[in-house]
Amino acid sequence: MVENEVIKILSNELLKGSKMLSKHCPNCGYPLFEKNGKIYCPVCERIKEKEKEIKGKGKEIINQKYKEDKEEKSIEVNIEEIIQEKINYLGEKLKNENEINRIKEIGEALYILIKILKKIK
16 A cells, blocks of 8 residues: 555544554554454455455456356357247248249249358357
């Protein structure tokens, strides 16, 4: 932690009415403070708060990534279902079609959809 940040933390504690003690923190070496009978190190507490923030943000990032992956898989499933429905629809159309040009168009569309479906799977 930068020295200026530490000075701000310590001076804020004094402004809040905490009393600076002559004892020092065994972890960081900065002065300990007392308020309402509680003795504490504001520097170490601030470091702990920052660590909690970082851990919380890490969880948020992981949760966001999980949601994105879940949505992506959901989209893939929907695309597969849609393509399969279109293949079924075109199959029914082909069954009843007698015009050669329409048969060719439906056949080409079926070929493309089947090719896409295989690539997705």
